[in-house]
Amino acid sequence: MEVIRKWIQTIMALLVNGSWSFPFTRTIYQGPLKVVCSPGLNCYSCPAATTYCPIGSLQQMMAGIRVALENGQNFFGLYVIGTMGILGGVFGRLICGWACPFGLIQELLHKIPSRKFNIPQKLNYIKYFFLIFFVILLPLTAVDAFGYGEPWYCKYFCPAGTLEAGLPMLLLQPELGRTIGPIFYNKLFILVGFIIWSILASRPFCRTACPLGAFYSLFKKLKLVKLRLVEENCTKCGECHSVCPMGVKFNESPENAECISCLKCMDKACRFDAITLEIAGLPIGSKSGPRIPVALK
Amino acid sequence: MARKKEEKTKNIRVAPFITILFFLVMGMIGIMNGEVGRVLAQAVQVCLSCIGIG
Numbered sequence: 001m002e003v004i005r006k007w008i009q010t011i012m013a014l015l016v017n018g019s020w021s022f023p024f025t026r027t028i029y030q031g032p033l034k035v036v037c038s039p040g041l042n043c044y045s046c047p048a049a050t051t052y053c054p055i056g057s058l059q060q061m062m063a064g065i066r067v068a069l070e071n072g073q074n075f076f077g078l079y080v081i082g083t084m085g086i087l088g089g090v091f092g093r094l095i096c097g098w099a100c101p102f103g104l105i106q107e108l109l110h111k112i113p114s115r116k117f118n119i120p121q122k123l124n125y126i127k128y129f130f131l132i133f134f135v136i137l138l139p140l141t142a143v144d145a146f147g148y149g150e151p152w153y154c155k156y157f158c159p160a161g162t163l164e165a166g167l168p169m170l171l172l173q174p175e176l177g178r179t180i181g182p183i184f185y186n187k188l189f190i191l192v193g194f195i196i197w198s199i200l201a202s203r204p205f206c207r208t209a210c211p212l213g214a215f216y217s218l219f220k221k222l223k224l225v226k227l228r229l230v231e232e233n234c235t236k237c238g239e240c241h242s243v244c245p246m247g248v249k250f251n252e253s254p255e256n257a258e259c260i261s262c263l264k265c266m267d268k269a270c271r272f273d274a275i276t277l278e279i280a281g282l283p284i285g286s287k288s289g290p291r292i293p294v295a296l297k
Numbered sequence: 298m299a300r301k302k303e304e305k306t307k308n309i310r311v312a313p314f315i316t317i318l319f320f321l322v323m324g325m326i327g328i329m330n331g332e333v334g335r336v337l338a339q340a341v342q343v344c345l346s347c348i349g350i351g
Contacts, residue, residue, distance in 0.1 A: 027343060034340035035333050044340045045348050052340040056347065060339045061332070068335075079332035082324025089316040154347040166348040176350055184349040224313040281310035 001267040005098060012040070013101035015050070017164075022047035026172045037083040039091070040100025041212045043158070045165035047172060054084045055135055055212050056154050056161075062139040063149030070147065084215060092223030093216045096206050097245075097260030102160040103206055107245070109198035117201045119247060123208045124258060130157070131211035153211060156183065159191040160205075202245040207258065217257035224280050227261055229254035233274035240265035240275065250275065 016038045019029035028047050038044075038051040045056075061077030068075040087095060096103050110116075134153035143149045154161050166184065170176055197204040206213050220226075229251060240250040243265055246258040250265045251274070266275040266286060276283040327333070 028341070030341035032337070035337045043348065045343050052336055057336050057339060061335070074330045075332050075335055077327070077332070078323050078330065079327025079336060082320045082327055085320025085323060086317055089313055089320055151344070151347045155349060161348045166350060169343065169348065169350065176345065179345070180350050187349040219316065222312050222316045224317070280313055281308045
């Protein structure tokens, strides 16, 4: 299952970054596919990006609401929020585990041999701060004289943007080097910090700083596809704790907001068939294969 | 057989479908307002200040 997941992660990363003409055009893809939402965090200023980043677009919509309304355009970001909500309602944070390019990068970095550390659970709440303030409130309220806000998260924090867009654009257009300043160096520092942290701990960005992960985690009870604990089969051995890349103790909190449904607990750890994958309440699979719902046995 | 079908129906969670429908309607309103064009216009431009350059 882990091999399949890695393949899907790779294919998804290539699909949302499928434009490889940038070495010749020296700029980003500008075709119509850019109206399609990238399920994971993937900067749309990445030269290879074929889709839009939901977090980047949401900030841009929030930042431009006042001006749009003044011009008689009712742009509230409903298309972006609607698309994100559909993805969240169907998959929730399964997207983080299966379709996010930045998640894949962190997983690969974590394979570098080193001493490994846990991440304190309290740090998980920081990502909600980023979602509320840096993605919604600050772009909406901190506006210039013309009524435009700024994409605060992209501009001042997002390490995915630095890695996927900032650095590649500097390589493609070296003349941009003259315009970089403290903001870029600060973002570079944040990126290096997360790269080192990813080697030492599992998925630190997803757990502490990703506003998209924070948004998807709001669907922990509502999502269509989710893992379920079959309590009558659970022996509370705790094996599922040791394999979870997000530090979730699945048998203690099966609806944990951090669960990215990577299926490691179901596939690698649980020997008692106590974890199943379900769609809308109907079990569709477990370690032992397709399942009959417990209620029907 | 009928009992099994009834049990199966009972197990189905409705909340995800309502959630998806809610956001689908929201997205449709956005499309009708012309937000798709706005998203495309933003996504095809390199926003240098957005990536910390400039």
